[in-house]
Amino acid sequence: xxxxxxxxxxxxxxxxxxxxxxxxxxxxxxxxxxxxxxxxxxxxxxxxxxxxxxxxxxxxxxxxxxxxxxxxxxxxxxxxxxxxxxxxxxxxxxxxxxxxxxxxxxxxxxxxxxxxxxxxxxxxxxxxxxxxxxxxxxxxxxxxxxxxxxxxxxxxxxxxxxxxxxxxxxxxxxxxxxxxxxxxxxxxxxxxxxxxxxxxxxxxxxxxxxxxxxxxxxxxxxxxxxxxxxxxxxxxxxxxxxxxxxxxxxxxxxxxxxxxxxxxxxxxxxxxxxxxxxxxxxxxxxxx
Numbered sequence: 540x541x542x543x544x545x546x547x548x549x550x551x552x553x554x555x556x557x558x559x560x561x562x563x564x565x566x567x568x569x570x571x572x573x574x575x576x577x578x579x580x581x582x583x584x585x586x587x588x589x590x591x592x593x594x595x596x597x598x599x600x601x602x603x604x605x606x607x608x609x610x611x612x613x614x615x616x617x618x619x620x621x622x623x624x625x626x627x628x629x630x631x632x633x634x635x636x637x638x639x640x641x642x643x644x645x646x647x648x649x650x651x652x653x654x655x656x657x658x659x660x661x662x663x664x665x666x667x668x669x670x671x672x673x674x675x676x677x678x679x680x681x682x683x684x685x686x687x688x689x690x691x692x693x694x695x696x697x698x699x700x701x702x703x704x705x706x707x708x709x710x711x712x713x714x715x716x717x718x719x720x721x722x723x724x725x726x727x728x729x730x731x732x733x734x735x736x737x738x739x740x741x742x743x744x745x746x747x748x749x750x751x752x753x754x755x756x757x758x759x760x761x762x763x764x765x766x767x768x769x770x771x772x773x774x775x776x777x778x779x780x781x782x783x784x785x786x787x788x789x790x791x792x793x794x795x796x797x798x799x800x801x802x803x804x805x806x807x808x809x810x811x812x813x814x815x816x817x818x819x820x821x822x823x824x825x826x827x
Contacts, residue, residue: 548627548681549614551710552579559584559676560710562619564632566645566687567728567809568702572597572779572798573643574811575634577612577621582815583784583792584714592624594636595780596643597798598691603779606638631685632706645689647704651757653681654735676711676718678749683726684733684757703728703809705735716786718742720817727772727801729808731755734771772801774812791818 552560560579567573575594580586592610597603610621618627626633632647655678685704690697705726711718721740726733736750751759774797781795794815801808 547617548619548708549617558712559715562708564706565811566704570599571700577625583716583786592621596638596641597779604639642692645687647685647687649682650684654683654751654759655679676715678709680707682706683735683753684728716817722815725812727799727808727810730805772799774799
């Protein structure tokens with residue numbers, strides 16, 4: 540799929556407005572799967588206790604740990620800052636987290652530039668530039684491919700880690716569930732690059748498919764690179780995170796996120812696969 544670039548992580552959601560906004564970051568390797576999300580709202584637009592950062596970590600096949608803390612979120616220069624937990628800079632990110640049983644310190648270096656689908660909004664009939672309070676939903680990928688290195692502190696000692704990273708930005712001026720009943724999303728990254736995909740089911744029953752492949756230099760391409768074929772991978776064991784939300788008196792929503800992998804050796808790729816479902820009253824799912 541052709542693309543349009545944007546590297547902007549600045550906030551689009553006014554403090555007093557409706558809608559949703561969050562910034563998602565993950566780091567993945569053979570032994571580590573970490574997700575960190577800076578929220579102005581949760582996934583269904585609830586503001587709850589205000590801005591917060593949530594993190595989930597699975598290390599060496601052990602049970603995942605989760606942590607959520609209030610955090611100041613700033614984007615004064617078009618980059619995200621939630622010190623000391625998350626700091627974006629020109630070359631990438633620094634991550635510093637204290638989780639149950641673990642401490643995480645990572646340095647993340649970007650590879651290549653940002654990616655964004657030609658369709659700047661995920662809905663029809665919206666502003667062509669994809670900005671502003673237009674009642675729509677948006678998905679941008681300022682960092683489709685990156686390398687990380689750092690250390691994990693455990694009760695048994697400190698371990699050096701390295702692997703691959705990804706970051707995206709999601710926002711809209713109306714609650715997400717007003718537009719969609721379900722989606723599947725994922726990204727797998729490695730030496731050969733990354734594959735990013737999303738399939739979204741709209742409230743009218745139509746489906747929207749988005750995605751790209753990124754080569755090892757971080758460039759969006761329309762076909763697989765030589766030597767590796769990700770084929771969207773497989774999930775590893777149980778979910779890294781699962782959560783249910785009360786949307787309103789009639790609707791509930793749930794999502795689950797799994798660690799994923801594809802290939803082996805030099806062609807090993809790692810990342811995340813996610814599913815979101817909006818449940819209507821009665822035994823079935825809304826939208827099919």
